[in-house]
Amino acid sequence: PAADRAPAVVIGSGYGAAVAALRLGQAGVRTVVLEMGRLWDTPGPDGKIFCRTIEPDQRSMWFRNRTEAPLSTFLWLDVVNRRIDPYPGVLDRVAYGDMSVYVGRGVGGGSLVNGGMAVTPRRDYFSEVLPQVDAAGMYETYFPRARRMLGVNDVDQAWFESTEWYRFSRVSRKHAHRAGLGTVFVPNVYDFDYMRREAAGEVPKSALAGEVLYGNNHGKRSLDKTYLADALATGKVTIETMSRVRAIRREAGGGYVLTVERSDDTGRVVETKEIGCGRLFLGAGSLGTTELLLRARETGALPDLHPEVGQGWGHNGNVMTARANHLWDTVGARQSTMPVLGIDDWNNPVHPVFAEIAPLPMGLEHWISLYLAITKNPERGAFVYDAATDSAKLNWTRSQNEPSVDAARSLFDRLNRANSTIYRYDLFGGNRVFADDFTYHPLGGCVLGRATDGYGRAKGCPGLYVVDGSLVPGSIGVNPFVTITALAERNMERIIQEDLAA
């Protein structure tokens, strides 16, 4: 048996993990959260916790010599990325050949780096993707609970219509409407009252100072300020940072033993220890959770894990693209980093698309309309365990993006035709118009009802639970964190009732 023991361990501290930690703590279960990244609460030499997006330093990315931003060039010039010192920075880009996946690292996971868009999926599409989940319960109880807990709010529409900070959104909306396309307002977890005070010059700027991607110093209700703060306040939950789980095995007499490596800021492993637990909750995200379980199954540590572990991965059909506007359609040098509008063409019978109107705050007028399109792509990838590197490799080929690129092209060709505009060729490298080589929305790998039962209990391993985005089968049609949170609320409620009561 391991020297350290806790009744429950949660791996990771993103959305699923944070829900698990809070609900376990409230149920009176002593819980240890293990997070491989830092706790982001201490200002650096410049007085700020996070670095600026346009002036990245070591805090920006996870052990890199150079930043790897999604937009690599501007006017074909290599001006976006910077040399940095290796450090446990907040954003990671995990490369699997043709597909790179952006993920957050630190206490709060993706909530530290993301754009805060808090979108509830369409009910009909939710039911199509997760038919075994009772939609009535989700839409009446768990989605509202998740939105309340996450602090979701809406931009004031009168302010939106008048402020220079959302001119870029209004210009894109006008162009969409000209093409006969509908737009919708999208809620966010960024505090819009705070943003208005930023605009009025009353408080330090964050969203209005170009901050996103490498963290927000103010305004954003990331998980460390919501679920995880509440979890710690139960007095039952502790969080261990810079602690990466490497291996999981069964403990004699039930329960699990984890091998955990603790590192310093140079990345050097300073301690390797074992922690035992009665119940284990995997919230390391689609990539992290799937890799841990795949490794456990393939090395023979947990041979009873289901063959579906590793299957059913998708990127939510993500494609990024940009249009060049006419000189009279200025998008503004000043742009809020928090998106609030989407083009909703999900009813399109051939090419459903939900495209977020994304900011590109560069502090100068650039006439660019940027979009992150979410498309309905039926292709799925699978992870395989590579013994030589002891890691999971994603099988995903470039050709699997074709349905996404076709859908995005259909929508944005229509927008360009209606407005006599063209695409931008200078932003993604290689004169490409569609950036289909990365995603912000990794989903699947341990799909609900296949690798697990209908509530995230891993098949073949009693007391082992999956709580994060790896449960969602590859697509959800909108930005995913509200769904991941609501699903975790639903599953944790059931697990605590049925499995922990005894």
Ligand code: FDA
């Ligand atoms: P999540 O990835 O949040 O957390 C996993 C945690 O586990 C991480 O902190 C990681 O460091 C840790 N971990 C991994 N392996 C580990 C190990 N072996 N040991 C210990 N810890 C480990 N979504 C949305 O709804 N609206 C939006 O606006 C955006 N925008 C956006 C922008 C950008 C730049 C990104 C990268 C992502 C988004 N997203 C988004 C996506 C959203 O952030 C994402 O879907 C969720 O964070 C996923 O939540 P999970 O709980 O699955 O894991």
